[in-house]
Amino acid sequence: MNEFEKFLREINRAFSEGDTQYLLENVTDDFCWFIVGEKTVSGKTEFSEALEQMRQLPPMKIEIDNIIMEGNSASVEGKVTGKNKNGQKKHFGFCDLYRVTNPAAPKISEMTSFVIDLSKHKLYKESC
Known part of the structure; x- marks a missing residue:
């Protein structure tokens, strides 16, 4: 596992644990x-506000299935399990696309997230 992959895994750990300090330290201004x-979050200040809103939700578990890296870009694909504000268990599939300043010493400059609610599908309803 190279340093760029370790960084991406650590970013996802930080999201799952609500480690806002780590996340804010590793994005560009x-x-x-x-x-x-859904929405676009622009700049570190808005990102900090979005992270604070996320901290209001119960912790989530992120399972990474694939990481693909090329130059200063990467994609991370997997599943998220968590609970909504009403305490209902939810399952999501995600793919996050990252653009970083430098893979050797990365800071995220851009992130695009595709998220699908899998809880609506029969397979996930039965296992909830």
């Missing part, structure tokens, strides 16, 4: 997060 179909 002009960081942009596109959450497809």
Whole structure:
């Protein structure tokens, strides 16, 4: 496992544990997060506010299935299990696309997240 992959795994650990300090230390000041179909988060200040909102939810478990890296870009694909504000168990599939300043000493400059609610599908309803 190279340093870039370790970094991506650590970013996902930070998301799952609500480690906002680590996340904020590892994005650029002009960081942009596109959450497809939902919203765009622009800059470190907005990112900090979005992370604070996420901390209001119960912790989530992130399972990484695939990481693909090429140059200063990467994709991370997997599943998230967590609970919503009503305490209902939820399952999501995700694919996050990252652009970093330098794979050898990465800081995330851009992130695009595709998220699908798998809880609506029969397979996941039966296992919840």
